[in-house]
């Protein structure tokens with residue numbers, strides 16, 4: 261399929277709260293544009309977007325689906341993004357590829373938490389916005405109230421571009437505000453006039469000349485009007501609201517029409533793109549003839565291998581074009597560009613500025629990579645992903661699967677930037693971290709289905725540490741001198757507590773050769789071994805200084821081994837005398853919830869031994885910052901979600917180590933003893 265020009269491309273992402281009706285809308289758009297022969301449904305698991313097994317079974321979107329249709333000569337690329345908060349990484353990467361968002365707001369539910377978040381992301385990326393009211397065929401939807409509440413939240417730039425005809429199950433269709441009114445009955449024309457006026461005012465406001473003529477009462481030409489509206493939309497001054505009932509196909513053609521007419525083409529986008537070269541930023545015009553593109557998503561396909569999805573920002577490329585990647589400083593031949601339609605791919609001979617396409621067999625490419633047609637060091641701004649915070653420790657069910665597990669995990673984390681795999685140094689556990697318990701569950705299912713590796717998962721161990729709180733001295737003499745060659749070594753140690761984070765220090769204070777210098781490294785080495793294993797509960801020791809200040813030796817019987825034994829005993833003894841304690845990691849927790857949950861959050865955090873640092877109100881959202889022991893929030897994600905009906909979210913970051921309260925320390929010590937038998 262040869263495209264005519266970049267002006268005919270429209271790149272949009274459908275975003276919104278979970279279950280708002282995005283996938284159903286995309287399906288209805290494909291069907292209306294005859295890109296599909298039948299309209300699938302989420303319930304039946306046969307939509308173009310939700311084709312992956314996990315999506316079909318759960319009836320939710322997990323990955324962004326890339327779809328394509330042609331409407332009246334316009335090539336429309338649609339990115340259907342997931343709405344549940346754990347998949348926000350998919351939304352953020354999709355936004356990098358497009359020029360306009362279609363924010364779906366469920367008619368019955370109104371504005372929800374994720375509606376606001378998506379609005380904010382779209383604003384941050386300077387994207388044109390369209391609002392689609394979905395499920396307008398459901399009962400108890402009050403169109404006027406809905407529009408007013410959205411205008412209160414998002415501003416007066418929101419103006420309906422169509423109106424629903426009828427209500428609930430009696431919804432007959434929708435009427436375009438700018439359409440001809442012939443044959444219309446009832447009171448709709450009155451409302452239409454009013455809205456039409458609002459729309460025209462909002463559209464001409466940004467254009468002084470038009471505004472003047474309009475205020476003088478001059479009739480504006482249809483084309484002039486459309487041009488002004490398109491510009492106002494591209495700049496975010498006007499946000500059209502369109503009513504739909506996608507399951508019944510109502511309002512869908514009007515939406516397609518609005519996108520084709522008023523959504524900015526890649527050339528008209530008000531987004532600014534620049535290539536970063538060290539400290540410099542070089543603006544990039546989409547009319548620039550140099551080929552440049554950014555990878556916004558990758559996927560491992562069982563049949564074609566790794567697919568990388570690109571948004572082309574400037575220039576053209578063919579399959580022979582050699583793509584240069586400044587991150588790896590390597591070039592790869594494009595090989596085969598592909599147009600993506602859900603799970604189907606069709607080969608393309610050429611790609612244009614603004615295109616969204618895939619390339620196959622590109623193992624080297626990673627999300628955020630910049631690609632050039634010529635050698636160039638400039639890179640596009642990397643896509644910023646949130647830090648995931650829910651972890652599980654995993655190990656393969658069958659021994660010998662370690663290698664397969666690690667290959668599979670690295671593939672999964674390559675295609676999902678919010679899924680992180682790490683080996684914890686202290687606990688030696690393989691830990692996976694994701695956005696939520698559901699996210700991790702989905703990943704483990706994918707491991708099983710796609711890579712045939714099964715694992716056992718449990719909460720990761722908390723990396724406690726051991727330290728001392730006072731100074732103490734200890735001595736040990738190791739002596740065995742009966743028969744044959746003897747063993748002899750004696751050490752005197754002084755242990756001092758050090759400040760948090762200081763680690764371990766060894767000081768050699770031996771004077772006058774009380775211990776010959778060749779044995780001293782053995783003393784230090786043995787103590788460092790004890791540090792790793794711990795003394796009171798099996799956790800590594802930290803923030804301690806050990807000073808070797810005296811000792812004795814025997815000219816024949818002393819050996820490294822003898823001094824090591826003495827060092828071990830003296831250190832353990834000294835450690836126990838120096839009022840040892842356990843340290844636990846404390847994290848900085850930032851919780852955002854609607855104001856109504858303030859009471860719950862504060863009492864819950866104090867129950868978790870948390871210390872509240874501050875509270876801020878952002879509109880009706882409350883942001884609470886607190887220091888909380890890591891051990892107290894291992895299941896916080898699930899609990900917060902269920903208590904706030906999914907309206908709360910949070911971030912965590914490591915803060916510092918602090919002393920474990922005595923009672924909890926006793927329990928931990930007892931647990932270790934029980935394990936050791």
Ligand SMILES: Nc1nc2c(ncn2[C@@H]2O[C@H](COP(=O)(O)OP(=O)(O)OP(=O)(O)O)[C@@H](O)[C@H]2O)c(=O)[nH]1
Pocket residue numbers: 277278279280281282283284285302303319320321322341342343344394395396397398504505506507508
């Ligand atoms: N009555 C009615 N229900 C709808 C309509 N569109 C979608 N639904 C229902 O709403 C539910 C969610 O629809 P989806 O299309 O999966 O919503 P989504 O926004 O894609 O969901 P996620 O991608 O998981 O966030 C499904 O049960 C749909 O059948 C509509 O026009 N009318």
Ligand SMILES: [Mg+2]
Pocket residue numbers: 282283284309320321340341342343
């Ligand atoms: Mg969906």
